[in-house]
Amino acid sequence: MIPRAKLVQQKRDAAVTWLDGRALPEGGVWATKARKAAEDRLRDMGMPSKRDEYWRYTDPRRLTESTVQPAVLHDTGDALPLFDRVDRVKLVFVDGVFDAEASDAPELAGAEISQLRDAARSDLHWARDIYGVLEARGQTPISRPLASLNTAFATNGVLIRVAGKAPRPLALIYRRSQDTADALMHHVIRLDAGAELTLLEDGPVAARYNQVTEIDLGEGAVLNHIRAQGRDHERVGATHLFARLGAKAQLKSFTLSANGALTRNEAVIWLDGSDGTAHIAGACVGDGAFHHDDTVFVNHAAPRCESRQVYKKVLRHGAVGVFQGKILVDQIAQLTDGYQISQSLLLNEDAQFLAKPELEIYADDVKCSHGSTSGEIDANQFFYLRARGVPEAQARMLLVLAFLAEALDEIDDHALAAELRDHLEAWLNRRT
Amino acid sequence: MLNINNLHAELEEDSEVKILKGFSLTINPGEVHAIMGPNGSGKSTLSYVLSGRDGYAVTEGGATLEGVDLLEMEPEERAASGLFLAFQYPVEIPGVGNMTFLRTAVNAQRKARGEAELSAGEFLKVVRAKANELQIDADMLKRPVNVGFSGGEKKRNEILQMAMLEPKMCILDETDSGLDVDAMKLVSDGVNALRDAGRSFLVITHYQRLLNHIKPDFVHIMSDGRIIKSGGPELALEVEENGYTDLLAEAAA
Numbered sequence: 001m002i003p004r005a006k007l008v009q010q011k012r013d014a015a016v017t018w019l020d021g022r023a024l025p026e027g028g029v030w031a032t033k034a035r036k037a038a039e040d041r042l043r044d045m046g047m048p049s050k051r052d053e054y055w056r057y058t059d060p061r062r063l064t065e066s067t068v069q070p071a072v073l074h075d076t077g078d079a080l081p082l083f084d085r086v087d088r089v090k091l092v093f094v095d096g097v098f099d100a101e102a103s104d105a106p107e108l109a110g111a112e113i114s115q116l117r118d119a120a121r122s123d124l125h126w127a128r129d130i131y132g133v134l135e136a137r138g139q140t141p142i143s144r145p146l147a148s149l150n151t152a153f154a155t156n157g158v159l160i161r162v163a164g165k166a167p168r169p170l171a172l173i174y175r176r177s178q179d180t181a182d183a184l185m186h187h188v189i190r191l192d193a194g195a196e197l198t199l200l201e202d203g204p205v206a207a208r209y210n211q212v213t214e215i216d217l218g219e220g221a222v223l224n225h226i227r228a229q230g231r232d233h234e235r236v237g238a239t240h241l242f243a244r245l246g247a248k249a250q251l252k253s254f255t256l257s258a259n260g261a262l263t264r265n266e267a268v269i270w271l272d273g274s275d276g277t278a279h280i281a282g283a284c285v286g287d288g289a290f291h292h293d294d295t296v297f298v299n300h301a302a303p304r305c306e307s308r309q310v311y312k313k314v315l316r317h318g319a320v321g322v323f324q325g326k327i328l329v330d331q332i333a334q335l336t337d338g339y340q341i342s343q344s345l346l347l348n349e350d351a352q353f354l355a356k357p358e359l360e361i362y363a364d365d366v367k368c369s370h371g372s373t374s375g376e377i378d379a380n381q382f383f384y385l386r387a388r389g390v391p392e393a394q395a396r397m398l399l400v401l402a403f404l405a406e407a408l409d410e411i412d413d414h415a416l417a418a419e420l421r422d423h424l425e426a427w428l429n430r431r432t
Numbered sequence: 433m434l435n436i437n438n439l440h441a442e443l444e445e446d447s448e449v450k451i452l453k454g455f456s457l458t459i460n461p462g463e464v465h466a467i468m469g470p471n472g473s474g475k476s477t478l479s480y481v482l483s484g485r486d487g488y489a490v491t492e493g494g495a496t497l498e499g500v501d502l503l504e505m506e507p508e509e510r511a512a513s514g515l516f517l518a519f520q521y522p523v524e525i526p527g528v529g530n531m532t533f534l535r536t537a538v539n540a541q542r543k544a545r546g547e548a549e550l551s552a553g554e555f556l557k558v559v560r561a562k563a564n565e566l567q568i569d570a571d572m573l574k575r576p577v578n579v580g581f582s583g584g585e586k587k588r589n590e591i592l593q594m595a596m597l598e599p600k601m602c603i604l605d606e607t608d609s610g611l612d613v614d615a616m617k618l619v620s621d622g623v624n625a626l627r628d629a630g631r632s633f634l635v636i637t638h639y640q641r642l643l644n645h646i647k648p649d650f651v652h653i654m655s656d657g658r659i660i661k662s663g664g665p666e667l668a669l670e671v672e673e674n675g676y677t678d679l680l681a682e683a684a685a
Contacts, residue, residue: 379486384523387483388533388593389511389541398536402527402576 002051011046015145018047018066025155030128031120038132038151045143054142057322057354058264058293062236063146063210070179071207071234071261081173082202082228082423086416088169089113095176095206096156096183102175110164111197116157116186127159127188134214134242138268142297147240147266150212154186162195162221174203176232181206187213191221193246198413199223204230204237204260211239217249219273225253226416229260231427233289236262247273247302254411256420257284257292258427264293271298271305271333281310281410285400285427286319286351293322294342300333300363309340312407314400316347326358327368334363340370345403347377347396397428433632434459434482434601438493440657441481447489451477453657454493459601462629466643467636468668469654470676475636476520478654479605483517484510497601511537512544514600518590518607525577530589533577534559538596562595566622583610584618591622602626603634608642620645640672653679 002010019042024035048060062069091113092102098115106113112126119125132151138144160170172187183206191197195218205211217223229237237260243251257263269278284292298307313321323342344353355372377399385395404424411417434457441452451474459465469475481488482495484507495502497513505513525533539549550558563573566588578586587607594602604623608616623633623646635646643651643665651667652659653676660683661667671679 380523381525383485383507384519384525385533385537386507387485387511387517387519388537389508389544389597390537391508391540391544392506394536394540395508398528398533399525402525405527 007049007051008046011049012043014047014049014064015042015045018064018149019043022153024152025120027120028123028125030123030125031131034128034132035152037136038148041136041139041148042145042152045139045145045148048145057324057356058262058291060146060264062262063208063238063264068180068182068208071236072179073176074232074234074259082419083171083200083416085419086169086171086200088171088200090171090173091158092173092175093156093185093205095178095181096174096185096209098156108170109167110195111160111162111166111170113170114159116159117155119159120155125159126161126190130188130190130214130216131186134216134244135212135240137270138240138242144240144266146210146238147212147242150184150186150210150240154184154212156183157186157188159188160197161190161192162197163192164194165196166198169198169200171200171202174201174205174230176204176206176235179207181208183209185209185211189213189215189223191217191223193218194220196222197224199225201227202230203228204232204235207235209235209237211237213239213241215241215243215251217243217245217251219246220248221246222250223252224412225251226411226420227253227255228420228423229255229257229263231258233259234261236260238264239266241265241267243267243269243278245269245271245273245276245278248275249273250277252279252410252412253281254407255282256424257282258424259285259287259290260292261289262291264295266295268297269299269307271300271302271307274302274304276302276305277307278305279308279310279410281308281407283312283404283407283424284321285314285424286316286321288317288319290315290319291322292320293324295322295324297326297328298338300327300329300336300338303333304335305333306337307339308410309342310407310410311342312404313344313353314347314403315344315351315353318348318350320352320354323355323357323372325356325370326360327370329361329363329366329368331362334365336363336366336368338366338368342372343403344374345377345400346374397425400428401425433461433463434495434497434634436482436493436495439481439490439495440492441477441488441490444487444489451488451657452481455658457652457659459632459634461632463650464627464633464635464646464648465650465652466648466668467634467652467654468638468640468671470680473654474657475654476605479517479603479636482603483507483515508540509544511597511599512541516594516597516599516602518594518602518604520606520609522578522586522590524579526579528577530575530577531559531573534593534596537593541597559596563592565625566592566595567618568592584612584615587611587615587619588622591619595622595626600630601632601634603636605636606638607635608637608639616642616645640668643668655680655683
């Protein structure tokens with residue numbers, strides 16, 4: 001056992017090592033202030049270590065080391081890009097850097113869209129009330145140093161402010177180019193009272209990436225967020241989603257992940273106003289050298305809010321899935337309705353699912369439930385399908401998709417849900 | 433059609449548990465045979481061994497469907513060759529729509545037989561008509577397979593699958609269990625509508641009452657893994673009247 005003081009020192013030393021030779025990006029007043037504060041947080045917290053309880057199931061080394069291990073891009077020549085049939089405004093990033101030529105004009109009625117690298121140069125910007133602010137709030141009760149690192153050094157990302165109902169979805173499309181690209185990307189999304197937006201994300205950001213998305217939803221604002229992290233076997237990535245919801249606001253966020261050597265998706269959600277709704281869901285399919293970690297923290301800080309966490313993982317050939325999910329209900333948050341489910345389908349005996357569901361409740365009139373299961377293909381269902389003439393591989397596929405369906409059902413838009421389902425099926429087919 | 437010869441089967445994980453002990457039966461095209469017998473006589477195991485469920489080891493004897501070795505085939509190959517088992521306990525499959533399930537099964541079998549797959553439109557037309565006859569409404573077709581179905585709905589759904597797949601050899605495993613009188617009539621009408629000269633049935637049941645609706649050509653009494661007596665429909669009435677005790681004693685003597 002390493003004494004705590006020594007562990008803290010090791011973590012701080014690791015941060016110093018990473019920071020060595022790196023200078024904060026140049027910028028205007030607000031950005032410089034936010035970046036300096038974030039760097040201070042990082043120096044204080046140090047880098048995450050696998051000895052941290054919070055990183056017990058996922059070794060953060062590849063996310064924190066100074067050099068990037070090359071990740072050869074998976075050939076997706078046969079895969080259709082997602083969301084191509086959707087009438088949307090498309091912004092393209094290559095290895096995390098905005099590609100204006102490949103993108104649509106960043107124009108969406110009722111919305112103000114700017115690139116972080118431009119906005120950070122000005123002395124004043126609306127994003128200053130959010131950028132690094134929600135991330136800093138997310139450092140308690142548990143520290144998330146990778147997010148502070150991101151706030152301090154990210155120069156790429158979009159800042160989106162929506163005043164009304166956005167008539168079309170905004171799609172952020174990520175493409176990879178270099179095998180050793182190391183991307184820091186930081187988005188800020190602000191929906192004013194009553195505003196609505198559908199945000200789509202598709203693709204692996206880079207060979208290694210660290211992405212932070214800060215979301216601020218005003219009263220009655222509605223954000224639908226659908227993210228697909230691409231089918232890319234070797235990349236590693238950490239994402240943080242920090243969301244603050246005002247009264248009656250709604251956040252629905254869904255993430256689809258297929259392969260990727262290492263993924264840590266953290267979500268931190270504060271239901272700050274009464275009658276808010278936060279649904280966060282994920283489906284992942286992992287095969288072989290695959291480690292996928294969903295770490296979710298939902299804080300009910302106001303009465304009568306509803307939250308749902310629905311996570312489904314299909315794992316085989318040694319793939320590892322992790323779920324750490326917590327619902328924290330403050331004393332003020334009476335009539336909370338909280339739900340959490342995490343399930344895995346293990347297709348081989350050597351696949352692994354590690355789950356740590358937690359409830360912490362200080363209010364006395366709440367409804368909260370959680371469940372976690374791990375199992376294999378149901379032999380009765382499998383035989384029933386085959387006895388009706390469905391071949392073995394097809395029967396297995398149907399049952400895998402059926403298992404994932406509950407997570408996909410969390411997507412309100414049926415057309416988008418169907419598109420993701422088709423993609424999943426195609427991915428699964430190509431693997432068998 | 434179906435030829436079962438001296439079939440012996442035991443549990444795969446425990447070879448001490450021998451269930452079928454020399455079961456023989458020949459069913460010709462168009463015939464309806466009923467198998468009756470007390471609990472534990474091996475009736476359901478017979479249906480599982482014939483349809484290819486894991487967990488059983490055949491140690492002796494065999495079974496052919498139209499001359500082709502049934503036991504060598506995978507379950508889906510048996511289905512595509514025309515074998516159908518209506519389950520005693522139809523399985524619930526959350527997340528798979530009943531319609532998707534039916535269409536996948538129909539087209540998988542057609543593909544296996546080298547026939548063209550049905551288009552969505554053609555399929556829909558056929559399934560609606562057949563569902564209607566079995567009083568299966570649109571909602572039941574949309575819901576996940578058997579999820580939240582009543583006992584009667586599950587059995588009607590089995591018959592709908594049978595009607596859609598048009599098998600040559602149908603095995604009905606205690607299709608009457610869990611059915612009230614009206615549901616039994618509905619299910620039986622569905623089965624009778626499928627009777628024709630080219631299609632055979634093996635009806636496994638505990639009770640004679642199902643055989644009032646689905647009239648068998650032959651009735652067999654099964655006990656301890658084999659047939660101990662065969663006869664016509666009157667044999668089922670005898671069982672109804674006197675139970676199995678006399679028949680079992682007679683066989684033992």
